[in-house]
Amino acid sequence: MNKLFSTVAAALVACVTLVSAHAQEVAGDAKAGAKKNAMCIGCHGIVGYQASFPEIHKVPKISGQSAKYIASSLNAYKKGERKHPTMRGIAASLTDQDIADLSAYYAASGVVEGTSALAAAPAAAGHAAELVAKGNCTSCHGASFSAPIDPSYPRIAGQHDDYLFVALKSYKNDSSAQVGRANAIMAGVAKQFSNAELKELAAYVGSLPSDLKTVPESRFR
Known part of the structure; x- marks a missing residue:
């Protein structure tokens, strides 16, 4: 029986892989x-x-984000790791191919060929500089806050600061069924700060030069 169980378990693991x-x-x-x-x-x-x-x-700017980040986010909503009800409902309706296609579309949306990579971000002033150092933000998001070390991480420079604030707070919430995000790294970062400090940090990051855009659809122009 144990041998049979091991064989079935191994087959299931292989299938999932x-x-x-x-x-x-x-x-x-x-x-x-x-x-x-x-x-x-x-x-x-x-x-x-x-x-x-x-x-x-404000809803986040997603044109110009990397395809891997967009796919990672949609899959996180689909799996319930991100709990926003509207986004969970949308993501749940998408196939893997849908997610890949939408990710490719938004990664290319609004991108101008030949544009140089953003330089290191202007240094934060005063208390905001202390917050950036405490969070060690550039170690993941890059010196420009637009060159993350992993393509599944977001570009955050120039993102709407009110959205960044809400997103950062959501990593501190691991109990609500409708609000919160399950990410051990970001939870560890966000929980170091008060909400007032997160708001100040978001304001600095949101003020930076950005690759991100909101590209209006022609039907809305």
């Missing part, structure tokens, strides 16, 4: 993504559009 590898190998098609973004453009395709949950804040 194959499925996971397949999901990682799905190639995204930006042109296909442009035809699948109907549920995205109502929020992310309108400049300055505001969400009202869990508090009023």
Whole structure:
């Protein structure tokens, strides 16, 4: 019986590994993504559009983020690691191919070929500089806050500061069924700070030069 159990367990592990590898190998098609973004453009395709949950804040700029970060985020919503109800509902409806296509589309959206990489960000002043050092933010997000060490990490320079504040606070919340994000690294960082400090940190990062954009859809222009 133990031998049979071990054999079945090994087969299940192999199956999960194959499925996971397949999901990682799905190639995204930006042109296909442009035809699948109907549920995205109502929020992310309108400049300055505001969400009202869990508090009023601008929805994030996602044009110009890396495809791997967008895919990672959508999969986190799909798995419930990010708990925003609207985004969870949208992500749950997407296949691996949908996610790959949408990620490819937004990674290319608004990008101008030949644009130089952003230089190191202007140093924060006063208390904000202490917060950046305490959080060791550049170790993951790069000196420009737009060159993360892993493509599944976000570019955060120039992101809406009210969104950054809400996102940072969400990493401190691991008990609510509707609010919060499960990420051990970011939870460890965010929980070092008071909400007032997170707001100050978000204001600095949001003020930086950015690769991120909100690209309006032609139907909204």
